[in-house]
Amino acid sequence: MNNSAPEITIDEKACVGCALCADICPTKVFEYSESDAVPGVVKAHECFGCLSCTEICPATAISHSNIRMSQVFYHDPKALALAKKTGETALVYNVIEEEESLKQAEEDLGMRLLSVASVLKQTLGQSLPAVGTMAGRSLATQLPRYQHPESVEDVLAMIVHMFSGAWEIEPELSDDKLTLTVGKCFIRDLCGREGISLGGDLCVLFYNYLAGYFNKISGIRPRLTKASRGQEQCVYEVKLYKPSS
Amino acid sequence: MKIKISTEWLSGCSGCHVAVVDLHEKLINLTDSVEFVRVPVLMDEREYPRADVGIVEGAIRSEHDRAACIKMRESVKTLIAFGTCAVYGGPSGVGWLYRGDSVLEKAYGAGMTNAPGEWPDSNAPKLEQSVVPIDEIVTVDRYLPGCPPHPYWIASAITGLLSPEKKSMVQKTVCSRCERTMKKVSPVALQKGNVTAADDTVCFLSQGVVCMGSVTMERCLAQCPNKGVACSGCAGPSTDIITEPHLDMRTMIARRMSMLTGIEEQEIRQYIEDEARTYYAYAMASPVMYKKPAVKIREWAQ
Numbered sequence: 001m002n003n004s005a006p007e008i009t010i011d012e013k014a015c016v017g018c019a020l021c022a023d024i025c026p027t028k029v030f031e032y033s034e035s036d037a038v039p040g041v042v043k044a045h046e047c048f049g050c051l052s053c054t055e056i057c058p059a060t061a062i063s064h065s066n067i068r069m070s071q072v073f074y075h076d077p078k079a080l081a082l083a084k085k086t087g088e089t090a091l092v093y094n095v096i097e098e099e100e101s102l103k104q105a106e107e108d109l110g111m112r113l114l115s116v117a118s119v120l121k122q123t124l125g126q127s128l129p130a131v132g133t134m135a136g137r138s139l140a141t142q143l144p145r146y147q148h149p150e151s152v153e154d155v156l157a158m159i160v161h162m163f164s165g166a167w168e169i170e171p172e173l174s175d176d177k178l179t180l181t182v183g184k185c186f187i188r189d190l191c192g193r194e195g196i197s198l199g200g201d202l203c204v205l206f207y208n209y210l211a212g213y214f215n216k217i218s219g220i221r222p223r224l225t226k227a228s229r230g231q232e233q234c235v236y237e238v239k240l241y242k243p244s245s
Numbered sequence: 246m247k248i249k250i251s252t253e254w255l256s257g258c259s260g261c262h263v264a265v266v267d268l269h270e271k272l273i274n275l276t277d278s279v280e281f282v283r284v285p286v287l288m289d290e291r292e293y294p295r296a297d298v299g300i301v302e303g304a305i306r307s308e309h310d311r312a313a314c315i316k317m318r319e320s321v322k323t324l325i326a327f328g329t330c331a332v333y334g335g336p337s338g339v340g341w342l343y344r345g346d347s348v349l350e351k352a353y354g355a356g357m358t359n360a361p362g363e364w365p366d367s368n369a370p371k372l373e374q375s376v377v378p379i380d381e382i383v384t385v386d387r388y389l390p391g392c393p394p395h396p397y398w399i400a401s402a403i404t405g406l407l408s409p410e411k412k413s414m415v416q417k418t419v420c421s422r423c424e425r426t427m428k429k430v431s432p433v434a435l436q437k438g439n440v441t442a443a444d445d446t447v448c449f450l451s452q453g454v455v456c457m458g459s460v461t462m463e464r465c466l467a468q469c470p471n472k473g474v475a476c477s478g479c480a481g482p483s484t485d486i487i488t489e490p491h492l493d494m495r496t497m498i499a500r501r502m503s504m505l506t507g508i509e510e511q512e513i514r515q516y517i518e519d520e521a522r523t524y525y526a527y528a529m530a531s532p533v534m535y536k537k538p539a540v541k542i543r544e545w546a547q
Contacts, residue, residue: 016420016425018428056501058427058450060420060421075490076490079488079532083487085388
């Protein structure tokens with residue numbers, strides 16, 4: 001990061017003269033003149049890089065350089081790749097892609113999860129699983145589902161795909177018995193790093209999170225009958241209670 | 246040494262192929278440096294000859310589409326997802342809302358166009374349960390959205406491929422080429438159901454008409470708004486909508502229109518949600534939109 005003043009350029013050919021940038025800028029960097037019908041950059045040194053103007057600009061006419069961008073850990077890699085491949089990038093990103101930083105983000109998130117789980121445990125005690133279930137059920141109403149899955153197999157395939165970033169899940173279904181084998185697991189890695197034994201609050205919380213999601217979408221009540229956890233994989237045996245129709 | 250171009254047409258309407266022909270005399274200039282080795286609408290080439298550039302139009306709707314898309318990927322060096330269907334699912338992507346079975350049942354079982362119960366014979370490629378853009382199946386090197394992309398952009402894209410140092414594909418929105426004046430006007434009432442506005446020189450948003458220009462990538466030279474029809478978003482979302490998880494078409498339109506006219510944001514957003522099927526028609530099958538509230542489209546549409 002150099003210390004020179006931020007530079008803000010307005011592509012006058014693209015600009016439509018709406019002056020929304022001047023309205024929205026918190027530090028009044030822009031001044032709009034009726035005669036030119038184009039906003040001028042009058043106080044570039046006041047810009048602190050919030051990018052509100054870029055966001056509101058209907059024509060993508062404003063670009064910045066020399067601003068300090070906050071680091072962004074979370075971005076959908078798929079969306080970023082698509083945006084990059086449609087042409088030259090019009091927007092400035094500061095996306096953390098290096099392996100090291102991603103690892104840092106993962107550890108950071110892990111620590112937060114741990115503290116959230118411990119606070120929940122202290123305040124709710126035995127109700128911890130219920131919190132996981134509620135979170136999972138509420139997720140089910142938000143995550144994409146244009147087509148309602150019609151069978152248990154469909155629901156399971158969707159779950160495997162949906163959570164592949166955090167867990168490697170292999171479901172096996174026979175009648176009303178479901179066996180979930182979890183290979184790669186975000187929570188297990190975290191427990192390994194922090195020296196926490198498996199099967200603690202976090203495992204309980206997230207198993208119930210998945211169960212809640214499954215329950216809300218399929219209408220089937222899963223009951224955990226056996227859980228065996230290990231360093232390579234964890235196996236959950238679940239009995240399914242279909243609603244009596 | 247001419248660059249070899251191979252094209253394929255999946256679930257699309259052929260409009261993108263026709264747009265290539267719309268290059269007119271530019272096409273003749275192109276043939277000095279380009280050789281077409283496979284074009285389904287012009288040549289009788291069934292196989293997939295090796296080529297430098299592959300252009301794929303249309304989404305994946307049937308087993309044939311899937312197989313053809315994979316063969317295209319294997320036979321070309323650079324693959325272009327050509328047109329909104331290939332990039333986001335496009336109009337074909339609306340099939341996302343229904344399972345393949347129920348589509349067939351509606352068309353053949355209910356006898357809308359034939360004697361009820363006459364099913365297509367086994368020679369027809371099997372319909373898949375869902376529709377996906379081609380990057381769900383193969384890796385795509387370049388995306389050229391548009392419905393169809395304007396010949397100007399097709400020429401730019403091909404020129405860009407011929408000489409990679411040329412920066413020709415800017416990512417601006419439709420507003421950047423729109424001649425209308427965006428200004429603050431009030432009081433204005435929300436014009437429901439309108440795609441045209443009284444004043445031809447003033448921005449649609451300023452006149453209370455929902456226009457998708459500010460949230461749509463410009464691959465069309467802003468043809469519609471310049472000729473008096475509000476943008477319907479056919480080239481799919483603009484880069485900020487694609488990449489920023491917290492931005493969405495309806496909220497950005499509502500924010501801008503509200504700042505220009507003073508109409509309550511909530512009212513505009515509600516209206517867009519009520520008309521959901523229209524405003525998400527082009528990109529709803531794309532994973533890019535999975536994380537947006539647009540997934541509630543089923544609820545909105547009821």
